[in-house]
Amino acid sequence: MFSEAVQEAMNEQIKNEIYSAYIYLSMSAHFEAVNLSGFAHWMRLQSEEELEHAMKFFHYINDRGGRVELRAIDQPPVEWGTPVEIFETALAHEQKVSAMINNLYEIALKEKDYPSQVMLLWYIDEQVEEEKNAAEIVETLKMFDERDTAVLLLDRQLAERSEEE
Numbered sequence: 811m812f813s814e815a816v817q818e819a820m821n822e823q824i825k826n827e828i829y830s831a832y833i834y835l836s837m838s839a840h841f842e843a844v845n846l847s848g849f850a851h852w853m854r855l856q857s858e859e860e861l862e863h864a865m866k867f868f869h870y871i872n873d874r875g876g877r878v879e880l881r882a883i884d885q886p887p888v889e890w891g892t893p894v895e896i897f898e899t900a901l902a903h904e905q906k907v908s909a910m911i912n913n914l915y916e917i918a919l920k921e922k923d924y925p926s927q928v929m930l931l932w933y934i935d936e937q938v939e940e941e942k943n944a945a946e947i948v949e950t951l952k953m954f955d956e957r958d959t960a961v962l963l964l965d966r967q968l969a970e971r972s973e974e975e
């Protein structure tokens with residue numbers, strides 16, 4: 811049986827995943843505004859991935875005969891700071907999301923909702939990846955000061971030029 815408490819927590823998590831998508835899309839807009847198109851691209855893909863995370867819960871709730879409830883999404887910040895600050899924020903955000911997923915798993919355990927426990931294992935795995943990706947970028951960015959970072963970025967951008975350009 812699909813636990814009511816798990817359904818409630820999953821509906822909340824749909825909102826949280828869409829808020830993650832919103833945050834990363836806002837970070838992408840910031841990077842576009844400062845002409846860092848590679849970072850903007852990465853953040854846009856990350857935003858799309860978050861929507862997929864939300865939809866996985868959406869389908870699962872429906873598959874279990876539950877009722878999806880869409881909730882209000884907060885407005886994300888508009889200004890984000892330097893690249894390293896942004897990826898530090900992303901890492902801290904993913905650590906928070908990992909705690910949310912772990913909490914959801916705890917509820918499924920308490921409720922003896924075994925299918926939900928199995929389903930949530932995918933998210934537990936995914937959060938390891940999410941934290942690792944953000945942490946690696948933070949570490950790389952920290953190896954350079956802001957000026958070096960700019961040169962490195964321009965270097966990568968210029969390396970992508972194709973013959974026709």
Ligand code: OFO
Nearest residue numbers: 830860863907940
């Ligand atoms: Fe959905 O993993 Fe990031 O937030």
